[in-house]
Amino acid sequence: xxxxxxEIADELxxxxxxxxxxxxxxxxxxxxxxxxxxxxxPTVQQALRVLQAxxxxxxQHGRGTFVRRPRTPIERTxxxxxxxxxxxxxxxxxxxxxxxxxxxxxLGVDDxxxxxxYREIGASKEIAAALGVAEGTALVERTYRTRxxxxxxxxxxVTSLLIRDLVQQNPDLLDETxxxxxxxxxxxxxxxxxxxxxVEERVTARPPTVEEADELGLPPGTSVLVLRKTxxxxxxxxVEMSDVTLPGDRTEMLFTTHLERW
Amino acid sequence: xxxxxxEIADELxxxxxxxxxxxxxxxxxxxxxxxxxxxxxPTVQQALRVLQAxxxxxxQHGRGTFVRRPRTPIERTxxxxxxxxxxxxxxxxxxxxxxxxxxxxxLGVDDxxxxxxYREIGASKEIAAALGVAEGTALVERTYRTRxxxxxxxxxxVTSLLIRDLVQQNPDLLDETxxxxxxxxxxxxxxxxxxxxxVEERVTARPPTVEEADELGLPPGTSVLVLRKTxxxxxxxxVEMSDVTLPGDRTEMLFTTHLERW
DNA sequence: GAGTGGTCTAGACCACTGT
DNA sequence: CAGTGGTCTAGACCACTCC
Numbered sequence: 001x002x003x004x005x006x007e008i009a010d011e012l013x014x015x016x017x018x019x020x021x022x023x024x025x026x027x028x029x030x031x032x033x034x035x036x037x038x039x040x041x042p043t044v045q046q047a048l049r050v051l052q053a054x055x056x057x058x059x060q061h062g063r064g065t066f067v068r069r070p071r072t073p074i075e076r077t078x079x080x081x082x083x084x085x086x087x088x089x090x091x092x093x094x095x096x097x098x099x100x101x102x103x104x105x106x107l108g109v110d111d112x113x114x115x116x117x118y119r120e121i122g123a124s125k126e127i128a129a130a131l132g133v134a135e136g137t138a139l140v141e142r143t144y145r146t147r148x149x150x151x152x153x154x155x156x157x158v159t160s161l162l163i164r165d166l167v168q169q170n171p172d173l174l175d176e177t178x179x180x181x182x183x184x185x186x187x188x189x190x191x192x193x194x195x196x197x198x199v200e201e202r203v204t205a206r207p208p209t210v211e212e213a214d215e216l217g218l219p220p221g222t223s224v225l226v227l228r229k230t231x232x233x234x235x236x237x238x239v240e241m242s243d244v245t246l247p248g249d250r251t252e253m254l255f256t257t258h259l260e261r262w
Numbered sequence: 263x264x265x266x267x268x269e270i271a272d273e274l275x276x277x278x279x280x281x282x283x284x285x286x287x288x289x290x291x292x293x294x295x296x297x298x299x300x301x302x303x304p305t306v307q308q309a310l311r312v313l314q315a316x317x318x319x320x321x322q323h324g325r326g327t328f329v330r331r332p333r334t335p336i337e338r339t340x341x342x343x344x345x346x347x348x349x350x351x352x353x354x355x356x357x358x359x360x361x362x363x364x365x366x367x368x369l370g371v372d373d374x375x376x377x378x379x380y381r382e383i384g385a386s387k388e389i390a391a392a393l394g395v396a397e398g399t400a401l402v403e404r405t406y407r408t409r410x411x412x413x414x415x416x417x418x419x420v421t422s423l424l425i426r427d428l429v430q431q432n433p434d435l436l437d438e439t440x441x442x443x444x445x446x447x448x449x450x451x452x453x454x455x456x457x458x459x460x461v462e463e464r465v466t467a468r469p470p471t472v473e474e475a476d477e478l479g480l481p482p483g484t485s486v487l488v489l490r491k492t493x494x495x496x497x498x499x500x501v502e503m504s505d506v507t508l509p510g511d512r513t514e515m516l517f518t519t520h521l522e523r524w
Numbered sequence: 525g526a527g528t529g530g531t532c533t534a535g536a537c538c539a540c541t542g543t
Numbered sequence: 544c545a546g547t548g549g550t551c552t553a554g555a556c557c558a559c560t561c562c
Contacts, residue, residue, distance in 0.1 A: 063529085260347070324546080325540080532556085541546085
């Protein structure tokens with residue numbers, strides 16, 4: 001015999017999948033479910049917890065439990081890289097009004113709120129290995145938060161690392177007050193004579209940490225996409241590495257790979 | 263004041279992050295925690311549930327609660343596409359002994375167990391839109407499961423769709439008993455004169471459904487990576503679309519984008 | 525104030541693991 | 544068999560939302 005909370009969860013899940021309960025609809029209240037199922041409060045709650053962990057429902061304290069509504073997706077393509085490279089050499093006037101995020105979202109600079117902070121750190125063992133430098137090497141750690149001006153939470157958490165020796169010949173690159181930098185990282189690197197040859201992106205997925213869920217405003221039952229982006233210059237050196245955390249329920253990454261013709 | 267279960271969870275999380283509790287270590291038993299914290303059983307359980315949802319711990323009925331151990335990752339690169347394209351034209355002898363999965367995992371054919379099933383379906387509205395065909399168009403739906411022979415669960419769930427009209431001139435392509443096909447889908451398509459020009463991959467992340475968690479053997483507190491791969495031929499037609507579900511805790515996808523030189 | 529979900533208690537019994 | 548986590552009950556009180 002199935003467990004009581006599973007029976008309740010199965011019943012509700014079936015109703016959602018069949019469309020009898022659609023996105024945004026309110027589920028029966030917990031006390032209703034206690035009455036109709038003849039089960040205790042905690043048992044009903046466990047059933048709802050299961051559905052919440054699956055990302056099917058969302059509880060709203062004091063209002064009720066609702067079928068989760070899909071969020072408007074943000075698309076992020078790898079065509080952006082060639083676009084960013086080209087833009088790095090564009091005249092400043094052109095670089096000012098637009099960034100890669102604006103390109104992804106189709107929005108203007110005014111619709112987005114941008115925040116950056118710089119800090120100098122020494123490379124930890126793990127980071128040193130990933131960057132191919134010695135442990136303790138001086139790095140510039142830059143953290144970025146970007147959000148829609150209409151929303152409370154950022155839609156990505158970015159930590160970027162530069163090797164200080166490579167960039168310090170331009171002191172502006174160590175100064176966070178110069179952000180947002182027209183033309184972004186790619187233009188910053190150009191000012192110290194660096195051209196990017198290729199981008200490597202490593203993607204994994206996992207549940208958010210409490211801190212990530214908090215910063216991104218993620219409800220229970222969502223995942224994050226974790227992207228580690230590495231920029232290689234034309235001498236095959238790693239010149240930047242960044243970790244990007246994206247909400248899994250609203251991010252779609254599109255990678256296009258072109259192949260040689262026969 | 264913080265909630266009781268959060269205090270307990272915070273304390274244990276801090277111990278794990280500090281390394282005082284390492285991967286594979288057993289946590290204090292629930293009854294121990296009831297004694298040491300002076301809280302009730304359900305409260306302690308809720309604290310552990312929080313950590314489980316974060317993917318930090320794993321409960322084993324009758325044995326105890328353990329710090330989650332990272333699983334051996336499977337890497338999947340987009341360099342595989344050019345490799346698959348090249349292999350599609352290789353002599354059969356060469357195609358027999360190796361596939362893209364073997365390439366990704368570095369294993370031989372004997373270490374992997376392969377299963378395929380074919381079915382004919384009509385295109386649903388959603389699928390028709392994604393494939394760019396009319397609703398109801400005849401499709402060949404192929405489902406694949408591949409697992410390590412040493413493990414019980416497959417490491418990916420694949421559903422592939424072909425447009426029947428495009429492939430039926432070679433009846434072997436409608437016959438699941440011809441699987442595993444040497445040279446895979448790319449060679450199958452070559453037999454009906456199709457050359458692939460580019461691959462589009464859309465990646466998102468979410469918690470697994472119950473069915474996915476069951477098939478992939480995923481413990482609570484893991485996510486799945488969902489990949490929708492679309493193959494375009496040299497006439498810019500969509501010739502295959504597949505949905506791949508991968509365990510987020512053991513899959514790393516690597517995408518390399520090469521850029522034009524200045 | 526009525527209705528909702530959130531937290532917590534005290535305790536019972538079951539199911540699984542290892543000795 | 545002892546120890547572990549899994550399920551379930553009956554009920555209390557709190558916190559939030561909306562009217």
